[in-house]
Amino acid sequence: xxxxxxxLKWNIQQETKQIVSVANAAxxxxxIAVKTALKEELCFFLLFGDETxxxxxxxxxxxxxxxxxxxxxxxxxNSDIARSAVMAVHHKEAQILMKGNxxxxxxxKAVLNKEYGLRTxxxxxxxxxFEIPNQDRLLFLTDAAMNxxxxxxxxxxxxxxxxxxxxxxxxxxxxxxxxxPVEVINQAMPSTVDAAVLTQMNNRGQIKxxxxxxxxxxxxxxxxxxxxxxNIHSDVGGTADILMxxxxxxGNALYKSFIYFANxxxxxxxxxxxxxxxxxxxxxxxESKIHSLTLALVSSKTF
Amino acid sequence: xxxxxxxLKWNIQQETKQIVSVANAAxxxxxIAVKTALKEELCFFLLFGDETxxxxxxxxxxxxxxxxxxxxxxxxxNSDIARSAVMAVHHKEAQILMKGNxxxxxxxKAVLNKEYGLRTxxxxxxxxxFEIPNQDRLLFLTDAAMNxxxxxxxxxxxxxxxxxxxxxxxxxxxxxxxxxPVEVINQAMPSTVDAAVLTQMNNRGQIKxxxxxxxxxxxxxxxxxxxxxxNIHSDVGGTADILMxxxxxxGNALYKSFIYFANxxxxxxxxxxxxxxxxxxxxxxxESKIHSLTLALVSSKTF
Numbered sequence: 001x002x003x004x005x006x007x008l009k010w011n012i013q014q015e016t017k018q019i020v021s022v023a024n025a026a027x028x029x030x031x032i033a034v035k036t037a038l039k040e041e042l043c044f045f046l047l048f049g050d051e052t053x054x055x056x057x058x059x060x061x062x063x064x065x066x067x068x069x070x071x072x073x074x075x076x077x078n079s080d081i082a083r084s085a086v087m088a089v090h091h092k093e094a095q096i097l098m099k100g101n102x103x104x105x106x107x108x109k110a111v112l113n114k115e116y117g118l119r120t121x122x123x124x125x126x127x128x129x130f131e132i133p134n135q136d137r138l139l140f141l142t143d144a145a146m147n148x149x150x151x152x153x154x155x156x157x158x159x160x161x162x163x164x165x166x167x168x169x170x171x172x173x174x175x176x177x178x179x180x181p182v183e184v185i186n187q188a189m190p191s192t193v194d195a196a197v198l199t200q201m202n203n204r205g206q207i208k209x210x211x212x213x214x215x216x217x218x219x220x221x222x223x224x225x226x227x228x229x230x231n232i233h234s235d236v237g238g239t240a241d242i243l244m245x246x247x248x249x250x251g252n253a254l255y256k257s258f259i260y261f262a263n264x265x266x267x268x269x270x271x272x273x274x275x276x277x278x279x280x281x282x283x284x285x286x287e288s289k290i291h292s293l294t295l296a297l298v299s300s301k302t303f
Numbered sequence: 304x305x306x307x308x309x310x311l312k313w314n315i316q317q318e319t320k321q322i323v324s325v326a327n328a329a330x331x332x333x334x335i336a337v338k339t340a341l342k343e344e345l346c347f348f349l350l351f352g353d354e355t356x357x358x359x360x361x362x363x364x365x366x367x368x369x370x371x372x373x374x375x376x377x378x379x380x381n382s383d384i385a386r387s388a389v390m391a392v393h394h395k396e397a398q399i400l401m402k403g404n405x406x407x408x409x410x411x412k413a414v415l416n417k418e419y420g421l422r423t424x425x426x427x428x429x430x431x432x433f434e435i436p437n438q439d440r441l442l443f444l445t446d447a448a449m450n451x452x453x454x455x456x457x458x459x460x461x462x463x464x465x466x467x468x469x470x471x472x473x474x475x476x477x478x479x480x481x482x483x484p485v486e487v488i489n490q491a492m493p494s495t496v497d498a499a500v501l502t503q504m505n506n507r508g509q510i511k512x513x514x515x516x517x518x519x520x521x522x523x524x525x526x527x528x529x530x531x532x533x534n535i536h537s538d539v540g541g542t543a544d545i546l547m548x549x550x551x552x553x554g555n556a557l558y559k560s561f562i563y564f565a566n567x568x569x570x571x572x573x574x575x576x577x578x579x580x581x582x583x584x585x586x587x588x589x590e591s592k593i594h595s596l597t598l599a600l601v602s603s604k605t606f
């Protein structure tokens with residue numbers, strides 16, 4: 001796999017430009033990301049929102065709305081904006097959905113609509129891809145933001161959702177570490193029990209297109225030396241591509257420790273719907289927004 | 304607080320040398336740590352174990368057993384060794400207990416013995432102190448290793464145990480962040496509910512000698528910018544000294560991400576007994592063993 005998030009851009013298929021549907025583009029940060037993406041020729045955009053507001057903000061950042069590959073569609077209320085942006089993906093006018101200046105609840109409500117939404121039957125889950133300065137490969141973490149205490153079946157779908165994105169970045173058979181505090185099964189720790197079951201489901205072909213091993217403690221998953229010290233001789237131990245955490249508590253803390261203590265950069269999308277969904281927040285850097293867009297673009301063909 | 308773990312050595316009181324009781328010193332790595340500590344004049348040692356084995360290993364690493372402050376007491380079986388080493392602390396011959404070449408279960412069994420053990424009524428908990436290269440202060444993490452899913456009352460004791468150690472390193476009123484995935488109370492996440500209760504117990508004086516705030520997500524606890532972004536204006540947000548995690552799953556993953564991804568160094572002891580207990584493992588570096596010994600020495604006066 002590529003070493004840096006920036007280099008993922010090389011994997012974007014350029015024959016036919018993909019179109020990103022933005023739900024409420026009336027936001028300076030969002031339009032700056034749009035401008036950068038257009039300049040770097042990453043994709044085209046369908047911008048939903050109040051046309052006057054979008055026009056005013058675009059002028060203030062010198063974004064020419066008549067640029068090729070940029071279309072503005074006027075909607076006034078956030079619920080109309082969310083519905084129209086989602087419907088554009090539903091009708092295959094666009095390949096990716098991006099959250100702009102509205103709440104996560106507003107956009108997810110439209111995504112989950114039974115009539116025009118983007119449901120597949122799978123849970124939606126958060127898939128983050130990290131570039132960590134002292135590690136030699138990119139590393140997925142899931143689910144750090146959507147599912148609080150996933151059941152075994154939900155963990156199966158969370159793994160499938162992450163594997164789908166991993167295929168998009170070129171990992172044919174990603175290695176999945178089912179994380180727990182220890183590498184042995186301890187019935188007092190449900191994470192170890194679920195991890196063992198997921199491993200055997202993978203052995204039986206019930207979870208495909210990846211290699212799963214667990215329970216693995218964090219060190220057993222990322223360090224060959226630590227794995228060897230514990231006599232773990234699997235194809236996953238020490239070389240995991242995907243860290244699957246047992247709860248949002250573990251995922252959220254790890255996610256933020258990578259960013260704040262390990263100086264990591266991150267790309268993140270929501271997987272499990274009919275198209276990748278980008279849920280950037282105001283706290284994300286401009287660089288992080290472009291990384292997430294890139295991750296969505298390279299993985300959309302697998303959706 | 305001091306910036307580095309190494310500088311904690313300056314806090315060791317040197318008027319009367321403290322004595323460390325080592326349960327099974329017949330181990331090369333352990334005796335190397337003993338030799339280093341003697342050379343640095345950190346403390347004295349009572350070494351329990353097979354005298355012949357200890358003598359042979361000492362010779363092989365050029366450790367002179369007739370050095371001032373070094374006493375060997377012969378015991379043959381691990382259970383006798385554990386009992387005698389613990390009894391030396393029970394009878395105040397030594398101020399600190401250190402695990403040598405026996406299992407954690409063997410030493411804890413003796414520690415928890417009702418007759419000659421070191422019980423206080425509190426739970427025993429793991430207290431780790433990290434030096435993280437990109438952070439400007441040392442940071443405690445608890446409990447990453449002993450209590451799997453602590454109850455509210457156990458969390459109270461875990462906090463008290465960590466606060467006791469924090470006092471030892473010179474923090475008069477340590478700031479405790481009760482970690483959760485979000486900063487708002489969400490009844491679907493018990494960690495957020497417990498964190499809110501612990502905060503109010505602190506306000507009511509039921510948990511003393513520290514400042515508690517929670518729920519705080521990891522970023523709200525360690526970054527003033529992130530705390531301010533979420534409108535968290537507490538004395539703890541962004542400047543926490545102690546990260547109190549809700550489960551061993553969170554603590555273990557964070558502990559190892561600090562070490563493996565953030566290049567952290569760590570000192571760790573068990574708190575909650577009548578004396579600090581050092582549970583080093585073979586995987587610990589020699590430097591880490593000395594850091595843990597130092598942490599025990601500077602905090603033993605608070606036990």
